[in-house]
Amino acid sequence: MAFGNSANAAFGVARHGDALDVESRLVALARAGAPLRRALARIAGRLVALRGWERLGFARLRDYAVERAGISGRALQELAQMDGALRRLPQLEAAFVAGRLSWTQARLVARVATREDEEPWLALAQGLTARALAREVRELDERARDLEQAETDEDGEAEDAREAVFVHCSPRVRAKWHRARFLASRVEGRPVPPWAVAERVAAETLSAAPLDAPALHWLEAGDPEVRVRATAASDAPAAAVAIRTRGAPAVNGCAPQGSGTVASSARNAPSNADPFTASLVAGLDAADAFELDARLRRALALEQRLHATLGPLLLAVAEARLYRGHGCESLGAFAREWLGMSPRKAEALVRLERACRLAPALCDAYRAGRLSWAQAQQLVPLVLLEAASPWHAAWVTHAQRVSVRRLDDDVAHALAHGAFEPPGPASQDPQTGARPRPCETSGQFFFSAPRDVARLFRATLATVQRRIERRNGRTSSESEALEAMLEHAFETWQLPTARLRPEHRVFERDHWQCTVPGCSSYRNLQDHHVQFRSAGGSDELANRTTLCAWHHLRGVHAGTVRCLGRAPGRLRFELGVRRGGPPLAVYRSGDRLVS
Numbered sequence: 001m002a003f004g005n006s007a008n009a010a011f012g013v014a015r016h017g018d019a020l021d022v023e024s025r026l027v028a029l030a031r032a033g034a035p036l037r038r039a040l041a042r043i044a045g046r047l048v049a050l051r052g053w054e055r056l057g058f059a060r061l062r063d064y065a066v067e068r069a070g071i072s073g074r075a076l077q078e079l080a081q082m083d084g085a086l087r088r089l090p091q092l093e094a095a096f097v098a099g100r101l102s103w104t105q106a107r108l109v110a111r112v113a114t115r116e117d118e119e120p121w122l123a124l125a126q127g128l129t130a131r132a133l134a135r136e137v138r139e140l141d142e143r144a145r146d147l148e149q150a151e152t153d154e155d156g157e158a159e160d161a162r163e164a165v166f167v168h169c170s171p172r173v174r175a176k177w178h179r180a181r182f183l184a185s186r187v188e189g190r191p192v193p194p195w196a197v198a199e200r201v202a203a204e205t206l207s208a209a210p211l212d213a214p215a216l217h218w219l220e221a222g223d224p225e226v227r228v229r230a231t232a233a234s235d236a237p238a239a240a241v242a243i244r245t246r247g248a249p250a251v252n253g254c255a256p257q258g259s260g261t262v263a264s265s266a267r268n269a270p271s272n273a274d275p276f277t278a279s280l281v282a283g284l285d286a287a288d289a290f291e292l293d294a295r296l297r298r299a300l301a302l303e304q305r306l307h308a309t310l311g312p313l314l315l316a317v318a319e320a321r322l323y324r325g326h327g328c329e330s331l332g333a334f335a336r337e338w339l340g341m342s343p344r345k346a347e348a349l350v351r352l353e354r355a356c357r358l359a360p361a362l363c364d365a366y367r368a369g370r371l372s373w374a375q376a377q378q379l380v381p382l383v384l385l386e387a388a389s390p391w392h393a394a395w396v397t398h399a400q401r402v403s404v405r406r407l408d409d410d411v412a413h414a415l416a417h418g419a420f421e422p423p424g425p426a427s428q429d430p431q432t433g434a435r436p437r438p439c440e441t442s443g444q445f446f447f448s449a450p451r452d453v454a455r456l457f458r459a460t461l462a463t464v465q466r467r468i469e470r471r472n473g474r475t476s477s478e479s480e481a482l483e484a485m486l487e488h489a490f491e492t493w494q495l496p497t498a499r500l501r502p503e504h505r506v507f508e509r510d511h512w513q514c515t516v517p518g519c520s521s522y523r524n525l526q527d528h529h530v531q532f533r534s535a536g537g538s539d540e541l542a543n544r545t546t547l548c549a550w551h552h553l554r555g556v557h558a559g560t561v562r563c564l565g566r567a568p569g570r571l572r573f574e575l576g577v578r579r580g581g582p583p584l585a586v587y588r589s590g591d592r593l594v595s
Helices: 002-016 019-032 034-050 059-071 073-088 089-098 103-112 118-125 130-140 171-188 193-207 213-220 237-243 261-268 277-281 291-318 323-328 329-340 345-359 360-366 373-383 388-402 405-417 452-471 478-493 502-509 548-556
Strands: 149-154 158-160 162-168 445-451 525-529 542-547 561-568 570-575 585-588
Touching: 002 388, 019 291, 019 323, 019 329, 019 548, 034 073, 034 089, 059 073, 059 291, 059 405, 073 103, 073 118, 089 103, 089 118, 103 118, 103 130, 118 130, 130 329, 130 373, 162 452, 162 478, 162 548, 171 193, 171 478, 193 445, 193 452, 193 478, 213 329, 277 373, 291 323, 291 345, 291 373, 323 329, 329 345, 345 360, 345 373, 360 373, 360 388, 360 445, 373 388, 388 405, 445 452, 478 525, 478 542, 502 542, 525 548, 542 548, 548 561
Parallel strands: none
Antiparallel strands: 149 158, 162 445, 525 542, 561 570, 570 585
């Protein structure tokens, strides 16, 4: 699989080749990754079966996936589930690896097919668009969610209909928004995305002030257009095959895969894995957690090279709107039907490619595999801001030296405060550490949210604005309204320090979060003595740190995690401790990577 070395050539084709060549290469490359994705699924299946992340010092699958694999926990879980499905359905596995079905189609068929009706489902899948196939599956899979409204992409994220929410506000309010995200995570017991913060802030506001009637138009506006529904499926997929054939018409603004020149390139995709891919799964059943981690990271690095090759081609298709030539109304529809890729994944690849044009350091590090997908995606919002351009290279270097958890905090702080210089090696954590003086260039922030959350937030914001105007007799801004909403949420979420029990002072110092690098836990916290009291350790704060119950009892005391030094700024964490070998990873305080 030599696609990783063809990124520059692919970029040249994307800029100078004709449209047909661009799209043909794009589809062929997307399908060429099928054997690698199957190998990834096998590794993930074995890792999940062994609960290997625990042996490596991680309390949760999602923490391991983000920090070590650079993907979401749902994505890793989805790969493991597909491994079981493909083992159960050998014809589906063969069709996917040969490139006759996309990953999206394979996942849909795996929901409902059995060994007995596997063949007719494959025939049906090859004659329908992915969206139409989702409708067929929905009709027969009573356990599935509404696949038309909320599918799951290949990164494991819910693909609800989403809207962007833009809010004009002052730097002070942006800083409060950043604080709200931290407090919401503490209340929830885990990190929450920006849209979930908006949902919780709106809910807290509405608990005290219901929506005004004029604000209800936000909830009613922009209803999704009525989708054309396919004819109801019969009880047996074989009967549906007789009705829907390869000549099926376009559905939802995109032609089916079975027709056209581009589809012929997809059918010519390699059908067998190369020796490197085969080596990833050789002797897999005997591999321990450390070996599975190494293989998973190698496989994901190779897939990342493929994505780096797809990026320029996908951006060319997006900029020239070449997808319209295939009856697709959007890039997302083209990606779903022709590439087997979710719209959100395609949009993320396009955003990353645009960021790579602006930041050569990001481009080089991502294409060389020095940054994972998760790390690169964290940096994209910063790179796309002109004010942050002097520090692009510094941020790339910083990302390689810290955990993804710390990088997320640092980027969120920079965006909230407008202080775009990355923290130096001596800086403290994002909540209390000294920061460069913020600049005042940005006058708004935005986030993407499920459609119902976006409308609820807008309606709540509009209600608060109207009430402030009635109370003060003057026009109110979005910034003033959002600040009032945040302050109301703070009163509910924040625990007054005066009421803090003395034994919980260590939790307050550590921001009510497990201090093990990469751990996402804000709940089940325990006070850990770095030097055990049985070994003469004192009760002073410098000898105590906050650990979640898992890392305290099953990590440190079970010997898979080691914590040394003095709190809070001079601790050393070793994850994946083992006899006869080095630990998996070593961090210093502040989630700074040592090895």
